[in-house]
Amino acid sequence: MMSIPANLYPGLNDIVDVLEQFPLETSRYLTLLHEIDAKCVHSTPGLNDRIDKFAAVEGFEVDKRGLLGQMNALFEELMPSLEEKMHVSSIMLEALQRLTTRLELAYEVAIRNQEIPTSLRLGVDNHPAMHLHHELMDKIDAKSNGGATGAAGARTSQALRSESRREAMVANKRQIAVPSDLVDDPAFSDFETAKRGTSTGSNGPTDKKRKRRANVNTVAFPDDPIGPNSDSKQRTNEYGELLYCYCNQVAYGEMVGCDGANCELEWFHLPCIHLDHIPKGKWYCDDCKKRKN
Structure with a gap:
């Protein structure tokens, strides 16, 4: 007969146990607090009534001194119950903190043992x-x-x-087109013109065959069309910013440009192409390598 492991998922089992204990511990201490409140069911309304009367009386007359004496007597009557409630509340807090710590440790065990699939967890x-x-x-x-x-x-x-x-x-x-309302928007056209002018002015004229490697803060993105259909293949997001790389994101960090003649993606983030530093010489993306071969 095949033996079955006694504790196949120790982390998940402990998590389930803790989640079952949470309502039990909470209800136990809340029941004690309600029982303590039941002892004060008559004293608390009487104290509130005398406080209202004391605030309504003007001046410091004999009646007001009498109310102070009655309030003091009610406070002395309620004090043991209030101290008991504070004690029960502190014990309840410690118990819930222990359960929380146990839950965190159980979750770490579950992650360490890979008891929760990554697709389900993330x-x-x-x-x-x-x-x-x-x-x-x-x-x-x-x-x-x-x-x-x-x-x-x-x-x-x-x-x-x-x-x-x-x-x-x-x-x-890959095939993300610019919305027609953005293309016709003068603000969008001004934005593209200003961005291209700034890039070209700070880095000189753009050439497809130059070494296209730079930091995003100094990079000059291509100003001239790369191919006959490059205008239709330029990808932008909803804000009109150009998108690059396999991840289809805007330019950021260090990027390297593909030296292919008609590369559609043009620029690539170093982490997305598994590089730690900018390569020397010419570099081609996977699509351009396939076309060359």
């Missing part, structure tokens, strides 16, 4: 932000593992995951 990972996150995490893992074999294996798995994500994103987002 959701769909084809978002550009998650794409960059995975690139950075894979790079950190490769450095922490050490060794040539380990680093090469990490880079290989990273390349496979990135390739699949990249193909999906390019297929879904």
Whole structure:
């Protein structure tokens, strides 16, 4: 007979136990607090009534002194119950803090043992932000593992995951056209003209065959059409900003330009192409490499 592990998911089992104890502990202490309040069901309304009368009386007459004496007697009667409520509340807080700490430890155990699937814990990972996150995490893992074999294996798995994500994103987002209302908007035209003028003025005339590598703060994006259909293939977001790279995002950080004659994506973020630094000489993206071959 096949043996079944006694505790297959220790982290998740402990999380379930803690979640079951939360309402039990809370209801137990809240019941005690309600029982303490029941002891004061007559004293508290009487005290509130005398406080209202004391505030309504003008001057410091004999009646007001009598009200003060009655209020003092009611306070002395209520004091043990108030102290008991404070004690129960402090015990309840400590119990809930212990359960919270236990829940956090159980969650760490579940994450460490990979008891929760990544797709369920983080959701769909084809978002550009998650794409960059995975690139950075894979790079950190490769450095922490050490060794040539380990680093090469990490880079290989990273390349496979990135390739699949990249193909999906390019297929879904490559053909993004500028909305017609933005094209006809004078403000949009002025924005594009000013942006191109600033880029060209600070970096000189643009040439497709020059070395297209720079930081986003100093980069001069191409001003002239790259191909016969380049105007229709330029991609922008809803704010009219040009989009680049496999991740279909605006320019940021260090970027490298493809030296292909009719490259559609033009500029690429270094993390998206698995580079730590700007390459020397000519560089071609995967699409242009396929066309050349």
